[in-house]
Amino acid sequence: MEEINALFHGFSVALTPFNLLLMFIGVTLGVIIGVLPGLGGANGIAILLPLTFTMPPTSAVIMLSCIYWGALFGGAITSILFNIPGEPWSVATTFDGYPMAQQGKAGEALTTAFTSSFVGAFFAVVMITFLAPLVAKFALQFGPPEFFSVFFLTFCSFIGMGKEPPFKIVAAMMLGFALAAVGIDTVTGQLRLIFGWYELMRGFDFLIAVIGLFGIGEILLSMEEGLSFSGRAAKINMRIVIETWKKLPKYWLTSLRSCIIGCWMGITPGGATPASFMSYGIAKRMSPDGAKFGTGIAEGVIAPETAAHAAGTAALLPMLSLGIPGSPTAAVLLGGLLIWGLQPGPLLFVEQKDFVWGLIASMYLGNIAGLIIVLTCVPLFAAILRVPFSIIAPVIIVICAIGAYTVHNAMLDIWLMLLFGVVGYAFKKLSYPMAPLVLALVLGDQAESAFRQSMLISQGDVRVFFSNWLVGSIMGLGLLLLVWPFIGKLKVALRKSAA
Amino acid sequence: MNDKQNSGELARPGISVRAAEIAVALIILGLGGLVVYDSARLGFRWVEDGPQAGYFPFYIGVFICISSLITLGQVLFGRTRSEHKVFVEWAPLKMVLSVLLPAAVFVLGIQVIGIYVAAAAYIAVFMVWLGKYDWGKSVFLGIAVSVVTFMMFEVWFKVPLFKGAYNPLGFIGY
Secondary structure, eight states: OHHHHHHHHHHHHHOSHHHHHHHHHHHHHHHHHHHSTTOOHHHHHHHHGGGGTTSOHHHHHHHHHHHHHHHHHHHHHHHHHHSOOSSGGGHHHHHHHHHHHHTTOHHHHHHHHHHHHHHHHHHHHHHHHHHHHHHHHHHTTOOHHHHHHHHHHHHHHHHHHOSSOHHHHHHHHHHHHHHHHSEEOTTTOOEESOTTOGGGGGOOOHHHHHIIIIIIHHHHHHHHHTOOOOOOOOOOOHHHHHHHHHHGGGGHHHHHHHHHHHHHHHHTTTOHHHHHHHHHHHHHHHSTTGGGTTSSOHHHHHHHHHHHHHHHHHTHHHHHHHSOOSSHHHHHHHHHHHHTTOOOSTTHHHHOHHHHHHHHHHHHHHHHHHHHHHHHHHHHHHHHTTSOHHHHHHHHHHHHHHHHHHHHTOHHHHHHHHHHHHHHHHHHHTTOOSHHHHHHHHHHHHHHHHHHHHHHHHTSOGGGGGSSHHHHHHHHHHHHHHHHHHHHHHHHHHHHHHO | OOHHHHHHHHHSOEEEHHHHHHHHHHHHHHHHHHHHHHHHHHOOSEETTEEOTTHHHHHHHHHHHHHHHHHHHHHHHSOOOGGGSEEEEHHHHHHHHHHHHHHHHHHHHHHHHOHHHHHHHHHHHHHHHHHOOOHHHHHHHHHHHHHHHHIIIIIISOOOOOOOSSOTTGGGTO
């Protein structure tokens, strides 16, 4: 019951008028960001991060996390009304959401999507409330080898769970590590990989990478696709909402399953996007209406939306309890912690109780605020998409440039952002994943120092990573995930040769 | 390769996926090579006081090279049908460049005349050029966005943005 007490303390921290105001601002901004092409949860928060430097950390994180919830909600609006996924995790929502809208059931589809998102997020927040403190307590005993093994598991799960070709995932991830190594080596103080270009001494900041890869890259892609928005009108009123809500409880099993898939994929950094696809696929297989999936049925909206939100929220669990983010957006929030002077990791739960529990409490409140805002303001948000792309595109590029500049007040960063934009465009088209690159860039230094410290402890003996059951089993799990894609291929090959 | 595919390719020419895959894999391979080279310079061995500075990046570089070589091999010798696919056709590529090149000019503009003026000009020109709006509307919107940004960053949040090498806004005291 310790957690319940702590949670109520958290509510007392979060429930100030100022924080509530920030919550609503955050969610509204988040939905707008989620609706606009080129701006998403990760880069939206990255751009707004510098504006929060002067706020108290708890208020800042409440606002930024609410932007995240808003962005998660916002993705569904464009998917259902315009058949354009505003965020990668809402691609699966278009499968049934858009057909529903075409059949004139846009209001029902939106209500279903928002409610499912809320349920998924709520499930994940409850899990965080009770699980995160335990994980943190457990992690307090971690030494460098254990931490490295968790990093290892994180990165292996990208390879094991990713739907991109495994070697492209490795290449993207390792590029991230290499970029993280640029600059001053924290142990020896030597300059690495700057080739005499002293402006690079600071290293590559992942916020710049996030803004470029996800922001500029996305704009370039949208431009190529030649966006023409032909959306359905969204009529949503209390009657539709209540009627839809009456129908939803019968899908409880799909919902529960999607919650669990989402939480699992969020904690092991599979992320919201694969979670939504996986959940959709499993729901299709298990449901008695499986054959009707794709024609516009509510269950096909519930499954991906619930899982995406659960995963997006659950990604904050490892970020809070271990200091290891489960998604690019969680990584940006983690970057925020560092900037506000908080050291992420298990000690956060001991030293920064107000902050942690204020944030967790705000997750409950933020999602409720989000649900209210999206249900009441959908037509407004849909109108944003009717603004022509030739106005939105330059404005977003300007916003990205400002965001990139404010990270370090460095002109070079704006150029790097543009470069990352081109990289993002090429990566997306050739299915190199971007999330592992960003996470490797964020975690590179920590992973390296955990590795080096472990090696120092063991005097260069790699067996230190299998020296006790804990570190050994985490490493083992990581290795299993690493070879997972190959096991699958082997099975197919064996079956073929047998047949 | 049959006729149908041939005609399909002729009708929609552009950069092939195969070429793009090879180019990207080669670039990544090159970057991996750079990482290995610099790590080797720093030393990647184990000395008395522990691993040298290049120890970790060296292996990272090796992994980059290996993975890009495998991807390259898969593209060159694999049985994938990617060679028939088009990475980007010329017309959409033109659209992409029509965003990318002005964006580059915009960034150059930031360097010279600062974010605010460059942003106003960029938005206005973009709207006239690609959106076919009239000048009045475009200039108005460009300036409006700049003014709002200015108020937000310089005045309310006190976050100074880059004013460029030749600050055109110097006369208002910022």
